Amino acid sequence: MLRLVSLSSGSCGNAIYIEAEHTKILIDAGTPLKYLGSQLERLAVRLDQIDAVLLTHEHSDHIRSAAALSRRFDVPVWANAATLDALPVGFMGARVRVFPVDQPFAVGDFEARAVPQLHDCQAPVGFVLRHGGKQISVATDLGAVTPSVQAALAGADILVIESNHDDEMLNRGRYPAWLKARIAGRLGHLSNLHAGRTLAETASGREQKVLLAHLSRDNNSPELALATVKRILEGCGVDSIRLGVAGRLTPSAIVTV
Numbered sequence: 325m326l327r328l329v330s331l332s333s334g335s336c337g338n339a340i341y342i343e344a345e346h347t348k349i350l351i352d353a354g355t356p357l358k359y360l361g362s363q364l365e366r367l368a369v370r371l372d373q374i375d376a377v378l379l380t381h382e383h384s385d386h387i388r389s390a391a392a393l394s395r396r397f398d399v400p401v402w403a404n405a406a407t408l409d410a411l412p413v414g415f416m417g418a419r420v421r422v423f424p425v426d427q428p429f430a431v432g433d434f435e436a437r438a439v440p441q442l443h444d445c446q447a448p449v450g451f452v453l454r455h456g457g458k459q460i461s462v463a464t465d466l467g468a469v470t471p472s473v474q475a476a477l478a479g480a481d482i483l484v485i486e487s488n489h490d491d492e493m494l495n496r497g498r499y500p501a502w503l504k505a506r507i508a509g510r511l512g513h514l515s516n517l518h519a520g521r522t523l524a525e526t527a528s529g530r531e532q533k534v535l536l537a538h539l540s541r542d543n544n545s546p547e548l549a550l551a552t553v554k555r556i557l558e559g560c561g562v563d564s565i566r567l568g569v570a571g572r573l574t575p576s577a578i579v580t581v
């Protein structure tokens with residue numbers, strides 16, 4: 325059985341805990357270390373039991389406690405070569421490992437693959453993790469969905485997808501024009517509409533458990549994200565998707581497959 329919990333999601337900090345029988349990993353470690361430790365404790369997991377932290381990209385909301393976690397608990401931090409080069413000096417002394425992009429590699433029980441994404445940093449990736457015939461796909465911090473991202477999402481049993489903003493709230497909101505353009509651009513973040521359309525296009529007909537993630541505090545709400553995506557899925561006749569939300573600084577439900 326695979327277990328996934330989003331521990332925190334959004335600009336406040338990102339961390340997703342994923343577990344198979346003999347492997348415990350984090351995708352990103354962007355929350356304070358103390359928060360990470362206390363949330364894992366609720367799942368009966370200690371920080372020193374984490375086998376690997378896989379980084380999606382070098383933005384601070386994804387790496388904040390990764391170096392400290394590595395140094396204090398001897399946890400290896402994995403990233404692609406370009407992302408490693410872009411990490412801050414604070415990573416000196418951390419145990420780092422390089423994974424290839426777009427090729428399978430092993431992390432404990434999992435066969436993993438890093439999928440290139442479009443976002444405003446060095447070499448952002450999402451992940452596909454497979455074990456025991458089940459697949460988890462994670463795609464957050466991306467401004468557009470490329471065919472390879474779409475393919476990565478298509479076969480997933482559990483899916484974490486960015487649903488960052490409502491277009492109208494962003495347009496009418498108080499952000500300066502340059503920031504609005506950055507968020508809505510191809511190197512920014514996915515909107516609710518975009519997430520909904522992508523899910524509708526990649527739905528397999530088999531049950532998929534989905535967490536909408538990286539919601540903006542200012543330009544979205546969990547209710548609005550859920551309602552928008554649900555409306556799109558219903559409009560497309562998709563009824564095989566079970567939707568949930570990854571909260572900001574609150575853990576999600578435990579998703580299993």
Ligand SMILES: [Zn+2]
Nearest residue numbers: 334383385465
């Ligand atoms: Zn982010």
Ligand SMILES: [Zn+2]
Nearest residue numbers: 381383443465
């Ligand atoms: Zn980012």
